[in-house]
Amino acid sequence: MTHFADRLADAIDRAGSPVCVGLDPVVDRLPEEVRSAHWEPARAIAQFCSGVLEAVAGVVPAVKVQSACFERYGAEGVRTLEGVLSEARGRGLVTVLDAKRGDIGMSAEHYAAAAFEHARADALTVSGYLGPDTLAPYSGGVFVLVRTSNPGSDAVQSQRLADGRTVAEMMADHVRAIGEPRRGARGLSDVGAVVGATKPEDGPALRARMPDQVFLVPGYGAQGGTPDDVRGMRRPGARSPGESGLLVTASRSVIYPGGEGDWRQSIRGAARRLASEVGAIALRP
Secondary structure (H helix, E strand, O other), rough: OOOOHHHHHHHHHOOOOEEEEEOOOOHHHHHHHEEEEEEEHHHHHHHHHHHHHHEOOOOOOOEEEHHHHHOOOHHHHHHHHHHHHHHHHHHHOOOEEEEEEEOHHHHHHHHHHHHHHHOOOOOEEEEOOOOOOHHHHOOOOEEEEOOOOOOOHHHHHHHHHOOOOEEHHHHHHHHHHHHHHHHOOOEEEEEEEEEOOOOOOOHHHHHHHOOOOEEEEEEEEOOOEHHHHHOOOOOOOOOHHOOEEEEEEOOHHOOOOOOOOOOHHHHHHHHHHHHHHHHHOOOOO
């Protein structure tokens, strides 16, 4: 397979916008049409996710699948997760498995095999807080937690070290060093970083520390992140949306848009609005 960051950049350029729709299915929030058709939660989720993929294919370049929403239903949920990833690939979407794995040695090797060999995800979210060797087994694309969007992250990631860096800045330096030899033909590394849109004051400084990382940016939309919050995270000198170093992700605001009429069309409309909004800031001042 080609280099992950190259494939992602190409997919973004084809779509025209560096956005990613998050698949975080919650049974109680699914359309009534779907819930009433299935008493088994995993099957309801499978039908819903298939409808979402149908709606967003050709509009956005990527989807991020939240593993926890599937794992809670045991073996049937995991089978559904793998089926969703397979359908997404078949529809030409780049896939990010949001599982936030974080371990060392043999455990990390097993997590890597599960994500890339069995689930066949294109990329995986991981925690590097056990140290740089946590990331060694992952040969595919990874997005390392650096500055997360949840309010409680300040209690850890904003703390200052003896050398003056924050904990997040320290992690950013590790990500840059690990990702340096893993850059592709378009200059982007397949070791990316999770940097929340709800932390805009940190975005430019983290971009300076990680110039060639793709930032997976959660917190946009329902969590309060705005275009202005994302603007400072762009990669300097980018020649196309795919080289902007951004992958802005939104979940609830797209997959649960509300409104009347067919729910798939409502999701497609929400995905188009997201793509248009983010595409407009990918390269412009």
